[in-house]
Amino acid sequence: MIIGTAGHIDHGKTTLVKALTGVDCDRLKEEKARGITVDLGYAYTPTLGFIDVPGHEKLIHNMLAGATGIDFALLVIAADDGPMPQTREHLEIIELLGIRQGAIALTKIDLADPDGTVDRQKQAEIEIRALLAGTALADAPIFPVAANSGRGIAELRSHLDRIAGEQGARPPSGGFRLAVDRCFTLSGAGTVVTGTAFAGTVKVGDQLLLSPARQAVRVRSLRVQDAPAESGHAGQRIALALAGIEKSEVERGMWVVAPALHAPLRRFDARIRVLAGQPALKHWTQVHLHLGAEDVPARVALLAGEQIEPGSENWAQITVDRDIGTLAGDRFILRDASARHTIGGGIVLDIAPPSRKRRSPERLAMLAALADSDPAKALQLAAEQQAAGVELSVYGLNRNLDSAALKALSQRLGLKLVGDLAFAPGxxxxxxxxxxxxxxxxxxxxxxxxxxxxxxxxxxxxxxxxxxxxxxxxxxxxxxxxxxxxxxxxxLPEHRVQLAPADLEQWQILKPLLDATPYAPPRVRDVARQSGMGEDNVRGLFKRIARHGDAWPVAHDHYFTAAAVADLARRVAELNASEGCARAAPLRDQIGGGRKVAIHILEFFDRIGYTRRVRDTHILRGSPEQFGS
Missing domain, CATH: 1.10.10.10 (Winged helix-like DNA-binding domain superfamily/Winged helix DNA-binding domain)
Structure with missing residues (x-):
């Protein structure tokens, strides 16, 4: 279980973590000299992982880098002070991040009542209960402790161990995602990144991507909860030693992900909640977005109404200043443009929102479905809304669902599957x-x-x-x-168009001339000369035959029989299957004749949309079945 400390500066968060684990989380010289936590610190026991965060208001951005990914909030409040401004802001952040489990450590009880009375301690507990009323931590237990003497520490540690045992491991479904909150170099290991795994599993030797930089990396070794391991999974604190990357190329806020999950973006749709004590959030407000370990300037475009009132929530599209990585279900925090106040927060719903009709009733209904924890709701609605089908790979990427999960969802909903597309039966x-x-x-x-x-x-x-x-x-x-x-x-079977008897009779005379050399048949003038018919008569006949479907005008005055074109279409499809494309030279080698004829054939297929030209290659777009037999 990953535990995040929270609370006002100098309320004893770091001292408490040291008492619980034996580890001093203050690792920087500045932290030692000033006696305050400046950046994230980490400590571990066999069952618990602690992220110790700064309490100073100017360091909220560092606090947020560690808060998104914790399972359990340990709200630290000094008995001699009681709840303070950063206590309240940290509690609001805990609420916005959807953290529903926690406990309160009432620290410094030895300083609150040095004469042995408990009046100040009781008063602090009353203030804490008033602060927590109406929040997810309203019923969280309070543990009076004195970290320096060890008083109350055993009871708090026992409670945390029990909760961790009851919670169990987070299901490691989906592709691997780790939010990078620290990077350093280590002798013998090279570049090491640390973070909380949001999803999936990782093991030594895995090929991953640093995103959004799209830098390929390989896992040389890893540590889980600060112990050597061969693999790690969602919900754990993991350190990855990476090959293929330098420390200078890694920044806090990046992700290490399975390659299929690399999807950098500049905008996403979300549900946003504005804190009760903040002004209404207006359309196109400039904010700071904190997501994962990232902090990036952004703007909020409201999708329903012109503002979100304090204490309420609504749909919005967030546009960021640079590429970031995120997936549906990620929680985020919004602070004002000067990064001094927490405005609100929310949850990511769609990483590929439409650019048009984003306020339509159909789109707002889709956002409501995407906000449901059951992924079947949104897939069902998308299949009903989208006549051309739902791209399962795109839907699966948004929610980090693998192919097996998508197949099970589709079967559960009774959808018609065609390759990567899913259709509602209706x-x-x-x-x-x-x-x-x-x-x-x-x-x-x-x-x-x-x-x-x-x-x-x-x-x-x-x-x-x-x-x-x-x-x-x-x-x-x-x-x-x-x-x-x-x-x-x-x-339709009842629709029949017959050739005129005279045309049919003439076609039966001329067709053998085309069949004699099916891949290089004579042109109109040559057919006329060989048959003794007038050139204009032959040209008119071939046009009528082409309309009927028995021949194709492959080039000007150059007609191929339908059977020859069907065979050529099959050969082009086979070349695409074996070589990834069709070129003139390989086709010429198959059918004989000159390269010019092969070029005419391929250009004909481009013209009718069967293939698409890419430089000197021709990529298959259609299927041979469209030419019949």
């Missing part, structure tokens, strides 16, 4: 209805056309629907005969 049925309606409308618009090309039908159905999803949508109607395919044309 949405999938509506897409099929749109498909048939688009096909029928095209038949009515162009009754002389044999049908609709696959990619055009996709755009008519839903332009944003990805090709793989459209292919899956089309597969069942093709299989059960509700939609027919003639070469590259898709049509």
């Amino acid at each position: 949405r999938w049925q509506a897409l099929e209805e749109l498909l048939f309606a688009a096909l029928a409308a095209e038949h009515q618009r162009a009754p002389d056309q044999p049908g609709v090309e696959r990619d055009r039908l996709r755009r008519l159905t839903l332009p944003t629907l990805p090709r793989p999803a459209f292919d899956a949508l089309l597969a069942q109607p093709l299989k059960d005969g509700r939609i027919a395919q003639s070469h590259a044309w898709l049509h």
